[in-house]
Amino acid sequence: TRFYTLTDYPKGLPKRDLFKLTTQTLPELAEGEVRIRNRWLSVDPYMRGRMSGIRTYVEPFEIGKPMEGGAIGEVIASRDARLKEGDIVNHMGGWRDIAQLPAEGVTPLPDIDVPEQAYLGVLGMPGMTAWTGLNVIAECKPGDNVLVSAASGAVGSLAVQLARAKGCHVVGIAGAAHKLAWLESLGVEPVSYRNRDADELGDAIHLASPNGIDVYFENVGGDCLEAALSQLNEGARIAVCGMIDSYNAEQPTPGPRNLVQLVMRKAKMQGFIVTDHWDHYPEFLKEVAPQVAEGKLTYKETVKEGLESTPDAFLALFEGGNIGKMLVKLSP
Ligand code: NDP
Numbered sequence: 001t002r003f004y005t006l007t008d009y010p011k012g013l014p015k016r017d018l019f020k021l022t023t024q025t026l027p028e029l030a031e032g033e034v035r036i037r038n039r040w041l042s043v044d045p046y047m048r049g050r051m052s053g054i055r056t057y058v059e060p061f062e063i064g065k066p067m068e069g070g071a072i073g074e075v076i077a078s079r080d081a082r083l084k085e086g087d088i089v090n091h092m093g094g095w096r097d098i099a100q101l102p103a104e105g106v107t108p109l110p111d112i113d114v115p116e117q118a119y120l121g122v123l124g125m126p127g128m129t130a131w132t133g134l135n136v137i138a139e140c141k142p143g144d145n146v147l148v149s150a151a152s153g154a155v156g157s158l159a160v161q162l163a164r165a166k167g168c169h170v171v172g173i174a175g176a177a178h179k180l181a182w183l184e185s186l187g188v189e190p191v192s193y194r195n196r197d198a199d200e201l202g203d204a205i206h207l208a209s210p211n212g213i214d215v216y217f218e219n220v221g222g223d224c225l226e227a228a229l230s231q232l233n234e235g236a237r238i239a240v241c242g243m244i245d246s247y248n249a250e251q252p253t254p255g256p257r258n259l260v261q262l263v264m265r266k267a268k269m270q271g272f273i274v275t276d277h278w279d280h281y282p283e284f285l286k287e288v289a290p291q292v293a294e295g296k297l298t299y300k301e302t303v304k305e306g307l308e309s310t311p312d313a314f315l316a317l318f319e320g321g322n323i324g325k326m327l328v329k330l331s332p
Pocket of ligand 1: 044045046125126129150151152153154155156173174175176179193219220240241242243244245246272273274275317318319320321322323324325326
């Protein structure tokens with residue numbers, strides 16, 4: 001097997017040479033284990049948190065040990081009664097080509113007519129995050145004015161579409177022109193955050209949503225949060241999904257200058273971690289999967305080729321190098 005390890009915990013944006021590709025011979029398969037040839041690897045912003053060396057809601061990566069992450073692959077050997085050779089499965093043994101792991105955390109893909117890598121994106125953890133943040137945390141209802149940051153990303157692009165499907169007016173913040181164009185094609189009012197300070201971004205959001213904001217789906221933090229706070233309606237709800245703007249910060253970043261808007265607008269702000277809500281996953285799949293299969297909900301992918309591209313794919317997330325879900329495709 002070939003797998004990535006970290007040689008040290010990074011400060012700031014991780015340097016490329018902190019990621020080391022290692023080759024090892026796998027031991028014989030033990031009882032209850034499976035061996036999987038990975039076909040798709042997921043890289044996600046939350047992995048930066050696992051590189052900090054500190055336990056957050058998930059254990060840090062261990063220096064010199066195989067890194068982990070979502071992956072889709074084919075079972076090539078099994079000593080577990082539930083899984084057999086040829087099964088296509090979802091599991092956490094990513095950042096490597098061949099994974100060998102206990103069968104418990106390995107799930108066969110549901111029988112739905114979608115490409116298998118959709119289970120790392122729109123029908124997987126990011127999709128479930130969008131659905132949970134919007135419905136469970138922000139209690140989004142028809143007619144709400146909704147704002148989403150990092151709106152053309154894996155989570156954001158489903159959040160905006162789910163809100164549109166509810167009959168909401170939706171504003172999406174993104175960087176590059178082609179991302180804004182995609183958002184517009186989805187019926188979303190696109191707003192660029194580039195070359196704008198928090199006040200200017202607030203003005204742009206106001207133009208795009210003159211009746212204010214009832215729901216803010218927060219993926220970015222920083223100026224986006226400050227701009228969103230400036231446009232809140234009374235009783236607004238903010239689902240804090242992520243704050244990618246600060247993931248590479250070397251010092252704690254200052255809070256928004258206008259946090260008092262929460263008081264003025266009697267607004268609610270709540271963070272969440274999707275794994276705590278996984279009991280809703282069947283409900284999510286039942287609602288969202290048919291719409292994805294029928295093309296009513298669309299998604300995009302940015303695909304890098306080959307295991308060696310995994311660190312670059314991960315690092316590109318912090319530079320807006322992806323539209324939709326960032327994936328690594330491994331050759332068979
Ligand atoms: P994305 O596909 O959205 O990729 C990240 C995107 O964020 C980039 O493409 C870029 O888009 C944007 N971005 C990066 N840096 C900045 C910045 N400094 N300012 C503004 N925008 C920036 O990733 P995901 O959909 O996987 O994740 C989105 C968010 O959701 C992240 O914050 C992540 O941590 C969070 N998350 C939280 C979960 C939870 O359980 N709470 C679970 C999964 C994800 P652009 O070109 O528009 O700048």
